Amino acid sequence: DEFYVVNELSLEDYLRYVVPSEMPSGYPKEALKAQAICARTYAYRFISKPAYPELGAHLDDSVSYQVFNNIPPQKSTDEAIAETRGLLLTYEGILAETFFYSTSCGFGTDVSVWNSNTERYPYLQAMNHGETKYMGVMALSNDEALVIPSGEDMKKEEVFAKYISG
Numbered sequence: 340d341e342f343y344v345v346n347e348l349s350l351e352d353y354l355r356y357v358v359p360s361e362m363p364s365g366y367p368k369e370a371l372k373a374q375a376i377c378a379r380t381y382a383y384r385f386i387s388k389p390a391y392p393e394l395g396a397h398l399d400d401s402v403s404y405q406v407f408n409n410i411p412p413q414k415s416t417d418e419a420i421a422e423t424r425g426l427l428l429t430y431e432g433i434l435a436e437t438f439f440y441s442t443s444c445g446f447g448t449d450v451s452v453w454n455s456n457t458e459r460y461p462y463l464q465a466m467n468h469g470e471t472k473y474m475g476v477m478a479l480s481n482d483e484a485l486v487i488p489s490g491e492d493m494k495k496e497e498v499f500a501k502y503i504s505g
Contacts, residue, residue, distance in 0.1 A: 345396045350386070353407070354378055354420045360406040364413035371419035377437040378405055379420075380428045384436075430462050438463065448494065465494050 354375060362374045382405065385397040390404065400407035428435040438450065450460045457463075466489075492498045 343394050343396070345394060350379065350382060351420060351424060353382060355412040355417055356408040356410075357382070357405045358416040358420060359411070359413045360409035362416075364410070364415045368415070368419060371416055372423050375416070375420045375423045376426050376428055379423070379426065380434055380437045381405060383427055384434055430460075435462060436460055451494070465491050 357378050358371065358375050361378060362371060364371070366374075382398065385404070389395075389397045390399070391397070398404035428437055436450070436455075447464065447466050449457045449463050449465050451457055488498050488502055493502065
């Protein structure tokens with residue numbers, strides 16, 4: 340009643356379709372390189388432990404894993420992939436979990452949003468990754484004073500909702 344199409348290609352070719360689909364190709368080069376390394380590490384984890392072994396597939400092309408081929412390859416992302424070829428993220432010698440998400444407003448989160456144990460991933464912490472780390476101090480926005488919550492506070496739904504809607 341149904342069939343599956345499994346697209347087989349090299350990891351580096353795969354990244355050519357993932358990186359621009361996950362991050363705008365106009366972002367700064369270092370951001371694109373970071374995305375390439377995170378995406379490579381994420382995918383590499385599934386090479387050794389496929390998500391769909393019964394189908395012969397490592398992962399799928401949706402937001403459940405990494406978006407693939409939503410945007411065709413771009414020159415800027417191809418350069419970022421080439422410049423980071425073979426680089427993977429590790430923590431204490433083990434491949435790192437490189438969770439990423441589309442909308443953060445400059446804040447990182449810990450793995451609790453993915454229902455994972457925060458003690459297993461001490462390198463993933465809730466924090467403000469903005470150029471200026473306001474962390475609970477006053478900032479100017481549209482000539483109005485605005486309190487920028489800390490990364491820890493941003494984990495609270497009501498704090499995040501107020502921040503994002505403001």
